[in-house]
Amino acid sequence: MLIKLYEDNPNPAEIRRIAGILRNGGIIILPTDTVYAFGCDIFNGAGVEFIAKIKNHDLRRSNLSFICHQLSEVSEYAKMDDTAFMLMKKNLPGPFTFILNGSSKLPKLFKNKKTVGIRMPKNNIALEIVRELGNPMMTSSIFTDEDTTEYITDPELIEEKYGHQVDLVIDGGFGGLVHSTIVDCTADEPEIVRAGAGELV
DSSP, X not given: OEEEOOTTSOOHXXXXXXXXXXXXXXXXXXXXXXXXXXXXXXXXXXXXXXXXXXXXXXXXXXXXXXXXXXHHHHXXXXXXXXXXXXXXXXXXXXXXXXEEEEOTTSOGGGTTOSEEEEXXXXXXXXXXXXXXXXXXXXXXXXXXXXXXXXXXXOHHHHHHHHTTTSSEEEEOSOOOSSOOEEXXXXXXXXXXXXXXXXXXX
């Protein structure tokens, strides 16, 4: 199923419907401020495992990311020192993934993981879905090595490829080709471990 949403003013009724799909164990593909991504509720163990499997990732070793709605939500699931907090406050929402040490409140499926990636994309569709959901969404880009550009940027072709595997594809316009910038904040000094779409300020 393909749903068209406009980032400037995403339809509230559709946002509620999408959040309901996620709460009921659904898996979606959504736009971000960088590339299109898979998404599911972080408490949906089967969904998290499915996304890891479709990406050919070992869940025990994969670096999975959460999309959060606001910084106060981050502190529920990850540990932020003052340096990390100020850096995130200045750069989010934006095209960054911040790697933080996980907290004791991580969902059961993530208990064996010491770190978690935090995303807060500058995309109203993604942020409104998470706000309505009431907790973060686990996310991973739809990129695979064999994909052509069209099948990772064009929502209609994304739906053609993945529509039978996910519950919903959100058409938020053409997606990008550049990943987020990954910033590791688990050591004394933040370190950029992957240069991407964002430049830290």
